[in-house]
Amino acid sequence: MTTPVRSDEMPLICIFRLQNDGSLKQTSWFMEPSEEVFGALQYASDNLQLADNHENNFLRLNDYRLRIMRELGDQGFSVLVYRDMPEEPLEHATDNVFYSVFKYSAIGMALVGIDGRWMQVNDALCDLLQYSRDELLNMSFQEVTHPEDLNEDLNYLQLLLDRKIETYQILKRYITREGKLLWAQLNVSLIWRRDGTPRFLVAQIQDQTESIQYRDHLEKLNYDLEEAQKTARMSTFLIDLQNHTITFSKSIRELVSHWKGTMRFRSLQQDFSADQYEAFLNWISRSQDSGKPEELEVQLSGFSSAKLVFKGRLDQHDKNRVLGVVQG
Template identity: 85%
Template sequence: MIKNMTSTVSSGEVHLLCIFRLQNDGSLKHTSWFTEPREEVFAALQYASDNLQLADEQQNNFLRLNEYRLQILRELGGQGFNVLVYHDVPDAPLEHATDNVFYSVFKYSSIGMALVGIDGKWLQVNDALCDLLKYSRDELLNMSFQEVTHPEDVKEDLNYLQLLLDRKIETYQLLKRYITREGKVLWAQLNVSLIWRRDGTPRFLVAQIQDQTESIQYRDHLEKLNYDLEEAQKTARIATFLIDLQAHTITFSKSVRELVSHWKGTMRFRSLQQDLSAEQYEAFLNWISRCQDSLKPEDLEVHLTGFVNASLLFKGRLDQHDHNRILGVVQR
């Protein structure tokens, strides 16, 4: 816990008391306090951890317990949750709100955070956001979020903003691209909530911006590897397969069509009978039994007698992590 923090963090209608970071099982990972720690707040934490699944399944990720308002945000990648605990208070001047909110956020937040006007102008930004976008605070405060958003992502962001203003949603999450001062494109997860005045008019947006560039690049890298693997399999006239022993199905990779054009996706064992003689089909079932009993790869050569006149070689092995599956390759 963070001691000696006496100023309460305000965001318009509510005070932000603390942020709990929870594991998927609801256990506490980290706490950031923006006020003196309060014992009763832990009751709100327990309530939130007991309702993570409920909040995760609904578009409205706000829960209420007595005078506390809980906002639950799932972290990108499903690694856990952020639980923001607010306390209802009368509306306060914007200057006072921004001073209190960002006094703590500047000091403790590792992700970019900002207050944004309805017109898109930055009202306040923290150090992490300045570091992320490579602009000074003064430079950002003279700009709008549209100016640092990738042109192709501006429309979607504005569409979500309109849904907020129309009160059709209370918050939104968006994976979008930003353009840094150096002209570099970076991906970030944006979480936005709209703070309203008590007279029902919109006040400002609270934005959390977390860099996801490395995650996106890694995902793209994996997609390219998978594409290259598929292409290599086509060239080599080879395909991978997974056999589900409980469902009695075999699932082929896309490249199986280079071997047998009418084989695709997931097939039941009996579907292979159209291409195998009774003797060959029995050999296929016996091969599956050998794979189950053996600790090493087992081979099977079959001759197709249906639509395709060809010989295929199956190489399979029992999945050591799941004994209900056989993994392998098939090739001509």
């Protein structure tokens, strides 16, 4: 089995140089010679076909890591034998790899066990959830997750464990110590042991409460605006001069029931007489050229007989758009 690892993390013991048939032609020692290492030689001889693998792939044999390399000109093989380094204890991994990030990050960060229990948390996460470090370390993320959001989180976690994804990002709700709801963006990745078993999760938790509240506020404003437009029997529109389309707000259905969303100019011909359609195109040209508000009154024909008044002007920030309102 090959395992990605960096050679600069392990001490080099020796280099065996082999003939193409696998027989030994030279040994270079970089540590005190050991008979145990020759067991790696036999193992390498049986796996010379792996010399064509990616250079960062190693074979593991007991306490050794082997890299098999084909020599230039197909003159044989070089087998580099390294002493495998024991896996770093979790507290050392935290100190050496994550310490500065944990300490100074403005967003919440944590190492989380596969069972969901907090293993390490930074100050930002404690502040965010309003728990002390000791309190969180005696809890799991399941205990501070809104019940309606828990299944989605656990489903993604299972996908990580099944190696179907390498990371995931979701928007979820947490419950703070004071019982308040907190919206947060959660990013999670999984750290694996060298033997291929899951070790712990790395979680980044960023407060999104204000963004969500602002989004909800905008949605309410848009809803209120649509309702006001319906009452006033009017709709806003945007004309795209390059694509020859006009996009109406939802309230256009109060004026012309079969008009909706984005429509091409030519699709309006079913409701315009030939003269009215030509007047419509001329009005667009005037709006584009004059740079000031232009008005057009049309009487629809065909399926609808509504009378509409278009008022529009060229977008001062985009010369390819005309913005305006239409009223019935």
